[in-house]
Amino acid sequence: MEAFVHFLQDNLLMIYSVTFAVFLGFELISKVPTVIHTPLMSGANAISGVVIIGAILLIRQTPSDDYAMLAFGFLGVILGMTNVVGGFAVTDRMLEMFKKKK
Amino acid sequence: MEAFVHFLQDNLLMIYSVTFAVFLGFELISKVPTVIHTPLMSGANAISGVVIIGAILLIRQTPSDDYAMLAFGFLGVILGMTNVVGGFAVTDRMLEMFKKKK
Amino acid sequence: MNSIWFDIIYFAGVLLFIVGLQRLGHPASARRGNLMAAAGMGISILASIFYPMEGSHGNYLWIFAGMGIGAVIGWLAAKRVQMTAMPQLVSLFNGLGGACAVVISLVQLIGAEQGATPMSQAELGTILLTLLVGSVAFTGSLIAWAKLDGRLKDNALVPPFPTIFNMALLLISLGLVIFMAVQGEVSMMWMGILLAISLVYGVTFVSPIGGADMPVVISLLNSFTGLTAALAGLIYSNQVMLMGGILVGSSGTILTVLMCQAMNRSLWNVIVGSFGASGGSGGGAASDGEQVAKELSKTDAAILLAYSSSVVIVPGYGLAVAQAQRACRDLDNELTARGVDVSYAIHPVAGRMPGHMNVLLAEVDVPYEKLMDLEQANNALPNTDVVIVVGANDVVNPSARTDTSSPIYGMPILNVDEAGKVLVMKRSMRPGYAGVQNPLFFHKKTHMLFGDAKKTLQELLEATKVGV
Amino acid sequence: MNSIWFDIIYFAGVLLFIVGLQRLGHPASARRGNLMAAAGMGISILASIFYPMEGSHGNYLWIFAGMGIGAVIGWLAAKRVQMTAMPQLVSLFNGLGGACAVVISLVQLIGAEQGATPMSQAELGTILLTLLVGSVAFTGSLIAWAKLDGRLKDNALVPPFPTIFNMALLLISLGLVIFMAVQGEVSMMWMGILLAISLVYGVTFVSPIGGADMPVVISLLNSFTGLTAALAGLIYSNQVMLMGGILVGSSGTILTVLMCQAMNRSLWNVIVGSFGASGGSGGGAASDGEQVAKELSKTDAAILLAYSSSVVIVPGYGLAVAQAQRACRDLDNELTARGVDVSYAIHPVAGRMPGHMNVLLAEVDVPYEKLMDLEQANNALPNTDVVIVVGANDVVNPSARTDTSSPIYGMPILNVDEAGKVLVMKRSMRPGYAGVQNPLFFHKKTHMLFGDAKKTLQELLEATKVGV
Ligand SMILES: NC(=O)c1ccc[n+]([C@@H]2O[C@H](COP(=O)([O-])OP(=O)(O)OC[C@H]3O[C@@H](n4cnc5c(N)ncnc54)[C@H](OP(=O)(O)O)[C@@H]3O)[C@@H](O)[C@H]2O)c1
Ligand SMILES: NC(=O)c1ccc[n+]([C@@H]2O[C@H](COP(=O)([O-])OP(=O)(O)OC[C@H]3O[C@@H](n4cnc5c(N)ncnc54)[C@H](OP(=O)(O)O)[C@@H]3O)[C@@H](O)[C@H]2O)c1
DSSP: HHHHHHHHHHHHHHHHHHHHHHHHHHHTTTTGGGGGHHHHHHHHHHHHHHHHHHHHHHHHHHHHTOHHHHHHHHHHHHHHHHHHHHHHHHHHHHHHHHHOOO | OOOHHHHHHHHHHHHHHHHHHHHHHHHHTOOOOOHHHHHHHHHHHHHHGGGHHHHHHHHSSOOOHHHHHHHHHHHHHHHHHHHHHHHHHHHHHHHHHHHTTT | HHHHHHHHHHHHHHHHHHHHHHHHTTTHHHHHHHHHHHHHHHHHHHHHSSSSSTTTOOOHHHHHHHHHHHHHHHHHHHHSSOOOGGGHHHHHHHHHHHHHHHHHHHHHHHHHHTTTOOEEEEEEEHHHHHHHHHHHHHHHHHHHHHHTTTOTTTTTOOOSHHHHHHHHHHHHHHHHHHHOOOOOOOOOHHHHHHHHHHHHHHHHHTTOGGGGGGGHHHHHHHHHHHHHHHHHHHTTTOOOHHHHHHHHHHHHHHHHHHHHTTTTTHHHHHHHHHHHHTTTSSSOOSTTTOOOOOOHHHHHOOOOOHTTTTEEEEEEHHHHHTHHHHHHHHHHHHHHHHTTTEEEETTTTTEEESSHHHHHHHHTTOOOGGGEEEEHHHHHHGOSSSSEEEEGGGGGHHHHHOOSSSTTTTTTOOOOHHHHEEEESSSSSOOOOOOOOOHHHHHHTEEESSOHHHHHHHHHHHHHHHOO | HHHHHHHHHHHHHHHHHHHHHHHHSSTTTTHHHHHHHHHHHHHHHHHHHHSSOOOOOOOOOHHHHHHHHHHHHHHHHHHOOOOHHHHHHHHHHHHHHHHHHHHHHHHHHHHHHTSOOOOHHHHHHHHHHHHHHHHHHHHHHHHHHHHHTSOTTTTTTTTTSSHHHHHHHHHHHHHHHHHHHHHHHOOOHHHHHHHHHHHHHHHHHHHHHHHGHHHHHHHHHHHHHHHHHHHHHTTOOOOHHHHHHHHHHHHHHHHHHHHHHHHOOOOHHHHOHHHHHHHSOOOOOOOTTTTTOOOOOOHHHHHHHHHHHEEEEEEEEHHHHHHHHHHHHHHHHHHHTTEEEEEEETTTTTTSTTHHHHHHHTTOOOOOOEEEHHHHHHHGGGGGSEEEEOOOOGGGGGGHHHHHSSSSTTTTOOGGGGGEEEEEEESSSSTTTOOOOGHHHHHHHHEESSSOHHHHHHHHHHHHHHHO
C-alpha cells in the first residue's frame, strides 16, 4: 500500500499522460471508414516496432566483450527493424492503391 | 536559454500531458453534428468554470483577518460558482429538449 | 491525510470531463455527458476545499457562503431564462468565468507587489497572461450578451479602423506582459494599465462583429476562458484546472471553427468581415426592377393549403423574431386534422444558433418524426405540393447553388423551388442575414405573404377554419 | 550534449505518431500519414542511438549491422509480396515485433538473475509481463500467418476444450508473473516455465479461431505488441516507447472492435465462437429440398449480357480464391466496348479483409469511377439489368434483411434481388463464410453458373466474343 501510494505520487503526471494517450488512441480511430482498416492495422503494427529502441539501448548497455548478450541484442535489433521497415513499406504499398484511384 | 532548458527538463511529462489534452480536445469535438453545437458550447463553458478552484485556494491561503483579500476571493468564488452551476443547469435544460424527441 | 488521495480525485474529475465532453458530442448521450462533467466538477471543487495545504487559514465560511450565493444565482438564472434567450445567458456565464480569473490574478499580483509571495519571471508572466485573457473574455462576453439581448446596436462602441485598432491593442497588451515579466517586478501602475487595455480590447474585439455572429464569438471567448483556467492551473500547480482548462480551450477552438464551417465562412471572415453586421438591416428592396414578386391573399393561400396533400414548413430566423412557433404549430394541427401531411424542413444553420429551430419547435411539442434534416428534406421536396417558408431567407436562396459571386455560394440549401408551390412569409423584400437578394421570391412558383409571421400564420389559420 | 534535446526529439516522434495515425484514418491523407509515422520512427531510433547515457559501451557496429540486416529483410519482403498475401505479411511482422520484446525481456531477466542489474518488484513484474505478452503476440501472429497463408488447417493445433484450456493457461501464466514479482528474485527455471507457457498460449489462443477471422486476430495481437512496447518503455523510462506503445495498444483495440462491428459480430464471438472455423467447409448442399436453383449455359448468359444496357459486378471472396480479377476485367472491357455500362458494387466486408476487393480490382487497374460503395450500389441496383455475382455469398444474402435467426441478420447487404436478372458464379451450393444458406440462389431472377470463377469468366468472354 505504502509503495503504491509512493508510486502514484512519483508518477502522477505519467499517469495523466498515459491515460490521455489511451483516450487519444481510441478517439483517433473511432470513426475510420471500413476500407482503411487493413492499412491502418498495418501502419499501427509498424509503429509498435518502436520496441526496437529497447534492443538498441540494450546493446549500448552491454559490455563490449559479453558476446552472448550482444548477440541477443543484435537479434532483437534485426527483428525490430524488420518489423519497422517492412511494416511502413507494406503499408505504403497498400495505400498506393488508394492514391491511384483519385 | 539555460532557464528554458531547465524548465523543459523539469516539466517534460507535463508537456506531454498538456499536448495530449490539446489533441484530445480536438478529436473529441471534431465530428459532432451541427445541432449539438450550442449545448456543447454551453457545457464546455461550464467546465471552464473550473477556474473557481483558483478562487477557493486563494481564500484558503489568505490570513483570516485580511478582509480586503478575502472579499476579493469571495467575489471570485461567487462569479465562478455562478458560471459552474448556471452553466451545467442551462446545458441540461437545452438537452432536455433533445431527449423529449427520442 | 495524504494529498495523493485528493490528487486521485482530481484525476477522476479530469476523466469525467473527458468522458462528459465525448458524450456531449452525441445527441443521444449528451444529457448524461453533461451530468458526468458536472459530477467531475463537483468532486474537483470538494477536493480543492479539503486538499491538505501547508499554511491553510481555512476561511471555510467565506468559501461556502460564496459557493452558496453563486449556486443560487446560477441555478435561478438557468431555470428562469426563456429558451430563446439561452445563448445570451451562456455568454453572461462565460463572462463571469473570465471575471473570476481576473480577480484571482489581481489578488496574486497585489500579493506579489506587497512582497508577500515571491515569484519567478515565468510565474509572473503566467499570471499577467491570465489577467489579459481573462479580461478579454470578461468584457467580450458582456458585449456579446448585450448584442444578443438587443441591448446594444450592431454598430455601437466600434472604434475607428477596428481591425488596425484591435491589432494595436493586442500588440500593446502583449508587450506589456512581456515587459513586466522580464522586469520581474509588479508595479501597480503598469498592472492597472494592462488591466484597462485588456478590458477595452475585449469590448472593441467583439463590438465590430455582427450580432448574428455572436454564437461563434461566444464559442471563441469560451475557449479563452478555458485558457485562463489552464493558466491559473499552472500558477497553482493544480492538475484539474490545468487539464480541464486545456480541454475546454482546444475543444472550444475546434468548435468555433466547425460553427464557421457550417455557415461556409472562415473564422477570420467572421472576426474581420462585416457582412454579418450589415445583413438584415441593409436597404435592399427589390433591386432587380424588372422582376416582380407576386402576392397572394390569405384566403387563396388557405384554400391552396387545405386542398394539397403534402405541405413542408421551412422555419427560419423570422420565426424566432416573430415568436411564431405556437401559431405555426396551430396551423399544422388544423391542416393535419384535414388530412394534409405536414412536416418541417430544418436547415442546419437556420436561425442564429445551431439547433435554434429545433429548440423553438420542441418548445411547442412538434413531434420528432415531423422534422426532416437537410438531406431528408431535399429528397422529399420534389414530391411536396406546397412549401411554407416562415421567415427563412438565406437557407432557401437558390443563388447559393449557382451564383459564384454570392457570399453564400456553396452553402447547401433547401431546394424548395423543386416543390409544387412556394409560399413565403416575411415582412418586406429586405434580404436576410447574408445581405443578398433572393431570386426565389421572383420564381414563378412563389407567392409572397407579407407581414409579421405570427400574424400571417394566425390569419391563415382563421381563413382555413372559416373559409374552406 | 544535454539529454533534453534528445527528449525533444522523442517528443517530436510521439507527435508524428499521433498525427500520422490521425491521417491514416482518412483514405485521402493515409499515405502521408504513414510517411509521417515512419519519419517519427526514424528520428526516434536515431535519438535512441545517440542519447547521452552513463556507462554506454557504444557497440555501434552491432547496432548498425542489425539495423541494416533488418531493414533489408523488411524492405524486400514488403516489396516482393503479392497484394493478396499482404495480411499474412503484416501478421509475420507483428510476430517479429513480439519476438523483439521477448528477446529484450529475456536479456533483462538473465541480467537480473546474474545480479548485474538490481530490480524492484514493480520493475520485475513489468519485465515479466513484457515477456508474457510479447510471447503471446509472437506465436499467435505466427499461427495467424500460417493460417492465412494456407499452411495450417483451421482445426490444426486446437487443444481439447479450447476455451477452458486457454483460460487455464492465461491464469497460470498471470499467476507465475505475480508469484515471481512478489518473490522479487528471478530463477531461471520459473522464467523458462513462464516463457514456455506463454508461447504455447499464443498458439492455442489463435488456433481455434477460423482462418477467415484472422484479420481481426492480427489487429488484436497488434495491440498486444503495442502493449509490450509500452511496458518495455516503462522499463527503460523511455517516453517514445511508452507513448507509441500505448497509442498502438489503444487504437489497435478499438480497431479490432470496429472490424468485428463491420461483420455484425462481437469480439468475444470471434475469439470463442467457431462459426468462422466451420464456414466455407461445412456441408450444406441445397438444404431446402423443394427449392431448385436454375442453371444457365455460358452462351445464353453471354447473350443476356451483351444485350443488356447496364451490368453490375459483385465480387466476393471467391474472386480472390480463383484469382479471377484479370478475367473479370477482360469481360468488363469486352462488354464496355459493346456499349454496356459496367460497374462494380463493393460491399465493405466482401472478401476476408477490409478493402480486399478494392485491392484486387486496383491490381488490374479498374478505374475508381467504376466502383460503387454499398449505398451507391443499392441506389443503382433497381435500375440495373443484370448483376454478376462473382464468388460472393454472404454479402448478397437477402436473409440478412429478414431472417432474425440468421447469424448475419442485421448486416447491411447488397440488394441484388432488386436488379433485373442475377447471375451467380460459384463452384457448388456450399454456403459462404457465415455458413448459412442463401435464398438468393433460389430466387426467380437468379441463374447459377457453376464452376471456378476464373474459368467461368473466361468462357463467358469467349462466348461473348464469338457467339454474339
Ligand atoms: N444557425 C446558426 O448557427 C447561425 C449563426 C450565425 C449566422 N447564421 C446565418 O443566419 C442565416 C440563417 O438563415 P435564415 O434563412 O434562417 O434567416 P435569414 O436569412 O437571416 O432571413 C430571415 C428572414 O426573416 C424575415 N423576418 C424577420 N423578422 C420577421 C418577422 N417578424 N416575421 C416574418 N419574417 C421576418 C426577414 O425578412 P423581413 O425583414 O423582410 O421580414 C429575413 O429575410 C444564414 O445566413 C446563416 O449562415 C446562422
Ligand atoms: N472483409 C472482411 O474484413 C472480412 C473479414 C473476416 C470475415 N469476413 C466475412 O466474410 C464474408 C464475406 O462475404 P463474401 O460474400 O465475400 O464471401 P463468402 O460469403 O465467404 O462467400 C464466398 C463464396 O465464394 C465461392 N467461391 C470460393 N472459391 C471460389 C472459386 N474458386 N470460384 C468461384 N466461387 C468460389 C464460395 O462458394 P463455393 O464454395 O460454392 O464455390 C463461397 O460461397 C462475410 O460473411 C464477412 O463477414 C469479412
